[in-house]
Amino acid sequence: MGKKDALAANPVDAFRKKQRKREVEKHKKERKANKDIADMREDPQKAKEVLKRYRKDNELGRVDPKLWARIQEVALSLERPDPSPSPPPSLIIRHSLASPDPSPSPSPVAPSSAIP
Numbered sequence: 001m002g003k004k005d006a007l008a009a010n011p012v013d014a015f016r017k018k019q020r021k022r023e024v025e026k027h028k029k030e031r032k033a034n035k036d037i038a039d040m041r042e043d044p045q046k047a048k049e050v051l052k053r054y055r056k057d058n059e060l061g062r063v064d065p066k067l068w069a070r071i072q073e074v075a076l077s078l079e080r081p082d083p084s085p086s087p088p089p090s091l092i093i094r095h096s097l098a099s100p101d102p103s104p105s106p107s108p109v110a111p112s113s114a115i116p
Contacts, residue, residue, distance in 0.1 A: 029064075030067075033067050033070075033071075036050045036054075036071075037070060037071065037074055040071075040074050040075070040078065041074065041078070044078065047074075047075070047078055050071075051071065051075050054068070054071050
C-alpha cells in the first residue's frame, strides 16, 4: 500500500475540509467579538478604542451586520447615563409586605353549639 496522493484526494473530503476551515474561522471571529464586547463593558477607555476599530471595519464592509448591531447596542448603553441607580436588593420593600392586607378580616362568630 502506498501513500495517498494529495492531488487525488476524495472531492467530498476536500469539500468538508474547506467547510470546516471556514467554520473554524467564523467561530474565531465570533469569540474575538464577544471578548471585545466584554472588554467594552468593563473599561470605558478600551471601549472607545474597540468601537473606533469596529467603525473603521464597518465602513470597509468587514463587520457582520448582526455583530455590528450588538456593538452599537453596547456602545449606546455605555453612552447613556443610568437614569436612576436602583437600591440594593436588601433595601427593596415589596408592596405586599409593606402594607396590611386590604381584604376585610372575618368577624368573629360564636359557634352554634354555644347558643342556649
